[in-house]
Amino acid sequence: MMTLAIAIPLIAAFLAAIRKSWGYILYAIAAILNFILSLSLIGAVPSIHALGGWKPPFGINLVLDNASFYAILFINAIFLIVAVFPDIIGKYATVMLVLMAAVNGFVLTGDLFNSFVFMEIISAAAVIIASKRENYYSAFKYLIFAGIAGSLYLIAVIFVYTQTGSLNMAQAAYFSFSQKSLVAITTLFLIGLGVEAKLFPLNGWVMGVYGGNDLAPVILSTAVTFSAMYMMGRLMITIFGGGVLQVLYVLALITMLAGELAALYQKNLLKTLAYSSIGQAGLVLAVLSKGKEPFTSLAYFQLMNEVTAKLVLFLVAGYLVYKYTNLNGIFKSHKVLGTAFSIASFSLVGFPLFAGFQSKLRIIMEAFKGGDYLLPALLLLATLIELTYLIRWNVRLWFEDQVEEGEKGSWRHGFVAIALAIFLVVIFFFPNIYLAPASKMADAITSVSGYINIVTSGLGGM
Amino acid sequence: MVYWISIILMGIGIYGLLTQKNLFKQLISLAIIDTAVNVFIIAAGYVEGGKAPIYTKALPSFLKGAFVDPLPQALVLTAIVIGVGVLALGAALLVRVKEKHKNLDVENMKGVGE
C-alpha cells in the first residue's frame, strides 16, 4: 500500500508529460490522493514492503515505522497546502509531482542506494524549481553543490556495500563497522546530506535558491528540508549510531549563528527569510545531534513548528515581493497577510502565545538538565539576533508610510496564511498536537533494535 | 590499482572545480568527478580473473571465482544515467546563464549582485 504514495505522483507526472495543460489538475488530484493515502496508512505503521517480492537484504524494501509515517504525513500535508496555489506553481506542476514522488520515496526507502537515487531526483527537481523567474545562475550553483554532495554520498554507499555486503539499511545498522570505516562512512554521509540539510559551510546555495523566486522557498524550505532532517536523523542516529554527532553539533551551532548573522545583513525580504531558515536548520541539527531521547523529539517538535511558520512566512513574502517593488507599509492594505506574517515571525522568535515558545523553552530546559550550558546561551543569542531583524521587518512592513498603492490581495494566500497562523497559536495552547508525533518519531529513530525488528519481523510474511 | 586512478581523477575534478573561472569548465569538472566515482564503483565490484556476469552457452554454470560482482555494475548503470541527467540540466542552465549574464566567466558576469 505504501508504494502508492510514490506510484500515484509518478503516474500523474508521466500523464502530465503527455498533455502539458493537465499539469495543475493532475497535481491537485495526486496531492489529495497522496494525503488521504498517508492518513490511511496509520493502521499499517510498523510494516515493510519488499519491492518486487525480494526479501530485504537482496531486494529494496520500503520501511513504514513511526518516524517515516509522520514524516510522509507532514510532507504530503505541505504538498496539499501548496496545491492551493495554482498561480505559484504555474507550469512547474509536473516537476512538483516528481518532487512529491521523490520526497516520499526518499523518506520511505530502506535501501541506501535507493535513497541516493531519490536524493538525486530531489536535487534535479529542486534545481528546475529554483530556476523559476530566470534564477538560472543560483540554480546552476545549487546543481554544482548537489552534484558534489551526490558523488560523496555515492562513495559512502559503496563503502557500506563493500563492508556489509548488501545495500540494506537494516543490515548496515546491525553490522558492527570497524572504527576507521565508521569514521570514513559517516564523514562522507555527513557532507552528502549536509548540503541538503543546509549545514554551515555547505549552505552557500540557500540564499540564491530561496531568495530567487516564490515557489522554491515555499516547497524546498519546508518539505525537502523536513525529509533531509528525517534522513539525517535516520542515518546518523539509527544506522551509524552517532559516529559523527559531536562534529555535527559544532557545525550546527556555527550554522545557527552564521545564518542569523547573515540574515541581519540582508536588505531583501526573501533573502533575509532564506538566511533565517539556515539559522533555524542549524538549531534543529544542533538539538538533533545530541542523539539522546529527549533531544531528538524536541528537535522534531522544533522542526515542525519552524516548518509551519516558514511556510506562512514564505507564502506571504513570495506573494508580496513579486507584487510590489517597495514594501514599506504594505501590510496596511494587506491586513490579513500582515497579521499572519507577524504571528509566524513571533512564533519563530518564540514569544509566548505562539508555538515557537513551547519548543524553544523546552530545548533550553532539557539542555540545562543535560548539563549543557553552551547551547542555551547560543540559542538565546541567535534568537536575539533573529528578533532584531524580524522586528525590523515587521515594523517596516506595518508602520512605514506606504509608498506603493496596494491592490486587492488574493483570498487564497490570505485564507491559508491566517489558518496556519491560528494553528500556530493553537499549538501553543495544545502542544501535544505536534509534540506527540515528534516524540513517536524520535523513539522510532533512536531505537536501532526497533528498526531492525521491524525489518526482520516484516520478513515473516515471505 | 584502479582505485588509485579513480581517486586521482577525483582530485583532478576537484582541482578543476576550484581553479576554473568558466562555468562550463566547472560543469565538465563535475562530470569528471562523476565518472571518477563510477570508476570507483566498478573497481569495488571486480573479482580477480572474473568474467562478465552473463550466462552463455560457453559459461552455463556458476563457478566460484568465475564472475565479477554484478551489483556494482547495475548501480553504475544508474549512476551514469544520473550523471547524464545532471550534465544535461547544467548545460541547459548555462545556455540561459550565458544569455542573461552575457558571459560565463565567474569574475565579470553582468548583473550578478551580492
Add this chain to the structure above:
Amino acid sequence: MTGVYKAIFNLAIAFFFVLTLEGIGRKITARVQRRIGPPWYQSFIDVFKALSKHPFSNGWIFDFGVLMALGGAIATAAIVPMGSTFWTPFPNTDNFFVIMYLFAVGALGMAMGMVGSGNPWASIGVTRALTQMLGYELPYLIVLASMMFYYKTASIHLLIEKQAGGWNLLVMPIGAIVAFISLLGMLGKKPFDIAIAPAEIASGPMVELSGKYLGLLHIMHVFSIFVEITLFVDVFLGGGNFWWFLLKFLIVWILAVLISSVLPRFRIEQMLKFYWGVPLGLAFLNAFFVLMGWTL
C-alpha cells in the same frame, strides 16, 4: 498654641533685626569704600516706600509666583529654631532636609513668577540662580549629611543641644569653612550675586518688579537671609540663649558683608568650578574624617 506665638515672634525678629542689619551692612560697605553711606534705617525706608507705590503686573502667574515665594520664605522662617530649644516653634518637625527643601518652594515660586513676566532678563537671571543653587547646595548638603551621620540626628534643636560640649566650628572646622562659603553663595552676596548681577542683566529676576512687588520680594529676601544665617549659627556656632544668638548672627553677617564688599563677581562656569573644586573636596575630606571618627 505656644508654637504659633513663637513662630510669629520668629517672623517679627526676622523682619526687624535683619532689616537693621541690612542697613548696617550698607554702612559697612560704604565705610570700606571710604564714603559715609546711607543711615542705618535706610532699608526700612526702601521697603515702606516700595510698598506704597502703584505697581505693574504681568498676568496672574506673576502675582502667584511672588505670593508663593513670600509664602515659602515665611513658612521656612517660621520653622527655623532661633538658637535654643526654647525658641523652637515646632520641635518635632524642624528636620534639616525639610527646611532646605521648603526653602526650595520659595525659590521655585519666585523663579516661576519672574519668568512669567516675559522679560528675557528675568529668565536669564533665574537660570543663573538655579545653576548657582546647583553649585553651593552640594558641598553644604555633604557637610550636613556627615554631621547628621556623626550626631545621628537632623533636627536642628537637638543639634544645638549636642553642641553643648563644643561648638561644631571646633568639632568639624573644615565642615564649618565649607558651610560658610556655601552660605555666601546662598545669601547671593557680592562674589556670588551672579543671578542678580545689576551690571550685566539689570538686576536679573527683579527687573520687572515695581512698587508693591519689589517690597514683597525684599521682605522675602530678608526672611531667606534670616533663615540661612540662623541655620549656620544654630548648626555651627551652638546657638546659645537669645542674646548670644543675636550677637553671633550679627558677627556672621558682618563677616559676610565685609567679604562681599571686597571681592568682584564670579562668572557662571567659574562659580561652578570654584564650588565643585575646593569646597566639595573639603566636604568629602570632612565626611572622610567623620567616617573615620577623627573629629576634634
Add this chain to the structure above:
Amino acid sequence: MRRLYAILIAAGFVYMMLSFLGVVPGYGNIDLCSRVSSSFLLKDVSEQNAKNWLMAKGLETKSIEKVYGEKNKEDGCANVVTSIVVNYRSFDTLGEVTVLFTAALGVGLILGGTRRKKYGLLPNFVFRESTRILVPLIILFGAYIFVHGHLTPGGGFPGGTIIAAAALLLYLADEEFFLSKVSTGALEGSMGGLYVIAGLLGLAIGGYFLYNFLPTGRVGNLISSGIVPIVYTFIGLKVGAELSGLITDLHSEEG
C-alpha cells in the same frame, strides 16, 4: 596563488580518500559469497533465509550450479546485471527513469522553444546522403539492443541512447529537421506510465509492487524472464524519446 591553494587542497582530498581506502577490501580479492550478489548469480534469492542473512550469520554457498538453459528459474535473464537492474532492484530503475524524465522536463522548461535554431552552415553532400542510409540501421540496432537486454550486455538505456543518436544525426544532417515536442513528450509519458502500470499490475497480482508476474521461461531464450524484456523495451523507447526531446530543446529557440 589560487592554483597553489587548489593543488594543495586537491592533494589533501586525494590523501584523505587514499587513507579511506584502507577500509575497502583490496582490489580484486573480493569474496563474492559474503555479498548479496552471490545469490543474484545463483538466482536462488527466495530460498535464502533472509533473517540470518540480515544477521550476516548463515551464508549457504554452493560451489557449482548449472544455470544456463534451466527451466523457470527464479529469474530468467541470462544477463545477471539486467536481472538486478530490472527484476531484483527494479525500484532503482524506476527512480532512474524519473531522473532522466526530470532532466528532460527541466531542459524543456528552461530552454523550451518552438522554432529550430538555424546556424546557417550547410552540411556537405556526403554527410547528408549517408545519414539517409544509416538512420534506419542505427534505429534497428538500437531496437535490437534493448530487445535483447536480458541476454546480451546493454539494455534499455544504451538502446535508447543509440536511437537518440540517430535523431541527433538527423538534426546535424538537415537544417529543417525538427521533431515536434508533442510527439516525443507523448511517447515518453506513455512509456513511463506503462512501466509504472506494469509495477502496479505486479502489486495487484503478486502483492508486491514491480512483482514479476509472468512465467520466467528458460534462461537464455528470447522470450524468457517474465516482464523484464517488456519493461526494457518501455525503458528503451522512453529513453530514446527523452534524449531526442532533449536534443530538440537544445536546438530550439523562442517562437
Add this chain to the structure above:
Amino acid sequence: MAITLISILALSVAVYFISKLSWKVGAVINALAGAYLMIYLFTLKVGSSEVLGTLFGEKLLLTYTNASFYFSFVSMLVILAVMVFAIKWLDSQKYPSAFNMFLLMMTAASLGVFFAGDLLTLYIFWEIAVLSSMLIVPMGKKEARRAAIIYAVMSATGTYMYLYASFMIYSRYGNFNLAEVAKDLANDPSMPFKVTVYLLLAAAGIAKSGIFPLHTWLRIAHGNAPDAFSAVLSGQLVKLGSYVLMLVTAFFPTLKMFQGLELYSKIPSPNYFLLALGATSIIVGTLMAIKQDDMKMLIAFSSVANGGYILVGIATMDAIGFEGGILHVFNHALAAAIIFMAFASVVYRTHTTKISEMGGLIHKMPITFISYLFAIISLAGIPPMSGFISKWMIYQALVRKGMFVTAFIAFFGSIGSFLYVFRPLAGVFLGQLPKKYKDVKEVPAIMWIPMVTLVAISFIMGVWPFPILKPIEAMRADFAISPSVKIADASNWLVRGVTGSWNPVIVFNLFIIGFAIAYLLYTLFPKPKKVDLLAPHKEEGAPINIYTGGEYIYTPDLYQYNTKMYAGFERMYEKHPSWEKVLDMLCKFFHDLGQLVHGWFFRPSPSAYAFWTVMTLLIVFWVRW
C-alpha cells in the same frame, strides 16, 4: 485571578474589532475594563494564590501578595488615567484600534507580571507585555520605527538573561516557585552560582527600568512613541523593571545569600554593584536631561534618573531606604504620567515637542500648566508634594549607612531635577506666545480630568502619606527588611526617619499660613495695573503698546528665552562620552560580522562552494581520523 487576566487578554482582541467599527467605543470599553480591574484589585484577598495552568509539567502559579497589590494599584492608576485621556486624544492618531488593543493587552500582561508566583509565569506575562508595548511604540513619529527596534532588542537582552538564569535555577532546584527558590538560594553553598543568577535575573530589571548600561532606549522610545503611550511607558512599564529589581534584591534573601561578600556598611557586593549602576544612571539621567531640547526626551531621561533613585533606594538593604524606593515608584509613576499627559495635550494642540518652538502657553492652557506645575514639584521632590517624602527617606537611609558618595549623587540628582524640570516650564508655558499658537485652546475636559485627578491624589499623598505607606509597610514586613523600625506613625502624623522625624501636615499648614500672610500683605497695598505682555492698552484709549520695561517691541518671538537655557552649565560637560555611541558600535559590529559571513561563506562563485565543501571534509577527516 487567572480567569480575569485571560478574559482581559481575550477582551483586548475583541476591542480591536470593536474599535474597527468606531475607536471611541473601543476607548470607552478600555476605560471601563481599566476601572473594573482597579476595583478588582481591592476585592482580591492578599495571600490568595491560583494555578494558571501547567507548562512543561510545572504548575504556573499566580500569587497575590502585598507587593503585587501595591504595584498593580500604581500601574492601574496610571493606565486608567491614560485610558480616559486617550478617549479624546486618539482622534489625532493613525492607528486607534491597534492602540486600544495593545494597551489593554499590555495592562493584562503587566498585572500578570505582578501576580506571577513563579519565574516562568513572570517570564510569559513579561514577554507579552514587551510584545504589545513594542507594537505601540512605532505608531508615533518617523523615528519611532527605529525606536521600537531598539526597545525590543534591549528589553529582549534583559529578558533572555533572566530566562537563562531562571532555567539555571530550575535545573539546580527543580522548581520555579519564587518562595521555594528564595529558600533554596539562601542556603546554597556555591557563591559564583548565586552571584551569576542574581545579576542575570537583575538584568531584566535593569533593561526594563532603564538603568545605566541599558538605558538608551528610553530616550528614543519615549521621545518618539505616541504621546499618551509614553505616559504609560514611563509611568507603568518602567515599574515592571523596578518590580523585578525589588524581587531580586529584597524578596530573595540577598543578605543571607551573600554572607561573606559585605563590601561597605553591610551591603553585599552584588547589591552594591546594582546600587552603583543606579547611581550612575542618576548622574547620566540628570546631566543628559538638562541638555535636551525635546521635552519628551527630557522627561525620558528624568525617568532614567528616577529609575536610578528607586534602585538606589531598594539596594541600600535598609528598611527606610527600601520604603523610600518603593514610595518613589508611586511618586515617579504619578508625576511622569501627569507630565507626559500634559505634554500630550500640548502636542495635541501645537503638534510639536521642541521646547524652542513654543512659549507662553500658560495663557491658553492654564489647567495643563497647573497640573504640570504640581507634577514637577512632586518630581523634583519639593515638600508639599509626595515626591519629597520618598526622596527624604532615601536620604535617611544613605545618611544612616554613611554612604556619602551615593548621597552626593542623590543630592546632585534632586537639585539637577530643579534645573531640567524648570526648563520646559519656562520654555513651553511661560514667556512670549508665538504667533502661530495664537488660537490654541485648552484641551477638552475628558483630557484634563485624569490629569487633575492624578495631581489631586499625589497632592493628598504628599500631605497625608499614611494611606499609601500602609501597603508599603505591609510589604516591608513580608520581606522582613533588617531594622524593622516603625516609619509611618499615623497616630501622631509623623513620618519617622533615622535622623529625626517630620510632620507633613504641619509643614503643609505652615505653607498655607505663609501664603495667607503673603496674600494679606498683597491685598493691603495699592492694586496693580494689569499690563499684558504685548497687547496695547484698550482702556486708556490711545494704543500705548507698553512692553515691560517700557520698551516698544517689534518682534516679540525673539524675546522668548527657551533655547540653550543652561548654556553655562552645559559647556562644562560638552565632550561627554555618550553611551549610545558605544551601543551603536556594538550593533555595527554585529552588522559587519553578518556582512563578513555573507561575503566569505555565501560568495556567489561555485568554486568557493567547492572550496568550502572540501575544506569541511578535510577538517572533519582531520578531527576524526
